[in-house]
Amino acid sequence: MKIHEYQAKEIFSRYAIPITREKVCFTVEEVEQTASEFEMPVVVKAQVLVGGRGKAGGVKLARSVEEAKAAGEQILGMNIKGLTVEKVLVAQGIKFNSEYYVGLTIDRNSKSVIFMASSEGGVEIEEVAKVNPDAIHKFVIDPDLGMTAFLARKIAFKLFSDFSLVKQAVVMFRQLYQIFVDTDASLVEINPLVVTDDGELLALDGKMNFDDNALFRQPAIEVLNEPDEDEKKELEAKDKGLSYIRLDGSIGCMVNGAGLAMATMDLVKHFGGQPANFLDIGGSSSPQKVIDAMNLLLSDKNVKVVMINIFGGITRCDDVARGLVTALNQMKVDIPIVVRLSGTNARQGLEIIKEANLPVVNTMSEAAQEAIRLCAACQ
């Protein structure tokens, strides 16, 4: 889960990390009002949950209240990568003389939280990683020790030679780690971290992502979630134990397991078809899950055929079969369905499917090819 810059910086602020004076605004009037209360210049920044807003024209410097108002008019309602800008952040313009990058994330290889720091701030860190990977310093944090003062000092000395900055950085870095742990974050970034003309460290921009698996114990974070239309559907699915991503094709896929679901999509494409979605019904599927999954698939009007590919492990094929039969009894389904069941309780499952007069195939290759054939026949 992602949150906006202003929300991340509110969290920073609660942990005594210096940020700019700023206010989030929803209307042009609010932008004008806020700008008139601030010293000039101010920066008006689109708040959207997607990167690259600067390049898209979503960040503007204003030297007067009029300019701020004009920037608000331009940015509010703007479309950035398919998302409409509904709020902007009006922030006090700051004079600074250097920019840095600091961030925390999970490192799969060390199985730990790592702290990343770079003197090349203000640009996308992914770019730095590609062009000049040596410019990013990485430090693994021992979860038993947390961010010790000596580690924070070690990192700070990589960035700063002025000891007064090092001292400020040590406090800030330790707080950042605390934020990461306290909120079950998956990413905490300050980019850029700037040194102001007054010699103070300040978080000019902030970014936070969170571990979806931990949201159950982070109610204060969960309420900040603002899913877009596609994500709403994905979340709705998630509540029902389904993992769903809508795509553009016409073959609705219902599969158990993420890897098999991806391999099923790959196979459909390999044979020349277009998958309508990624849908993983997960493990231990109760019949209700299959009913929910069918509803979800059929809510996409592009779906011309449903292909069910189940390899039972913790999922029992007879559960899937019963769910499918119940679903078909409950709702009107006028598109063809292709079913492939293997693994745990497959024999029992196939008997149920056959009794319901549904066509079954033996392998996923057959299922994909049959689905493509039926799809072509429908059009």
Next chain:
Amino acid sequence: MSILVNNKTRLVVQGITGRDGSFHTSKMKAYGTNIVAGVSPGKGGRQVEGIPVFNTVEEAVKATKANTSIIFVPAPLAGDAIMEAAEAGVELVICISEGVPTLDMVKATTYLKKKGVKLIGANCPGLITPGEALVGILPATIFLKGNVGLMSRSGTLTYEMVNQLTTHGIGQSTCVGIGGDPVAGLYYQELLQMFEDDPETEAIVLIGEIGGDAEERAAQYIKEHITKPVVAFIAGQTAPPGKRMGHAGAIISSGSGTAAEKIEAFEAIGVPVARRPVEIPALVKELLEKRAKA
């Protein structure tokens, strides 16, 4: 031989009284796995399938000399359960639970490393040494005893692959589902080395997926340390970038972690990559025959 589990495995099931725990306990027992104990706090003294249930893993290990634990507890409790098993003295922990918070896994993997205890998962189907022990939720009927070692980030895709192998008469030494989470226990490198050292394994199948760079690292490791033939498959060849495909690991971010990059990494070191699951048996057969002649 085989790796990690065999007929000497003495298994304790954490979460034995739950729906999935009890169902798979009966499946594992039916397969012949030596299940010596179950754990379910507050339900000690009961029996499930004739297996004694204890309140703590420590009691279970003391009473039954269990050396391996499998975990079916709900995700919010799984990190703690993993550490409890390690503290109680088992050698290997397999965590099936799906949706464990990442920071819980950071803590648990760190603790297990200090204890010298091996972990598989979380969010994995477990593992099987055909004919000896099933420790997980894998559907037993598809496996065949043999000499191909298999490891995979995905559960059901593993079954698909194993089914292909078995249908073509190619048996397996041990099959391990390592799980799809960002922070997990044993990974490709460790398992590759175990299969390399296992006299019963003649060839290795590695099933990867998009996201991260574990496959690229595995390719590097194979180049440097593995002499046995390896065949690979990568799921997510057609996945759109920026979308998380179920597994936390399965996301392509800004041009890295793509299937194409991973396939290239393997092919560059001479590891053939199947484009479709059905291609796996022929590739394995070819390499096994080559190895037999050499």
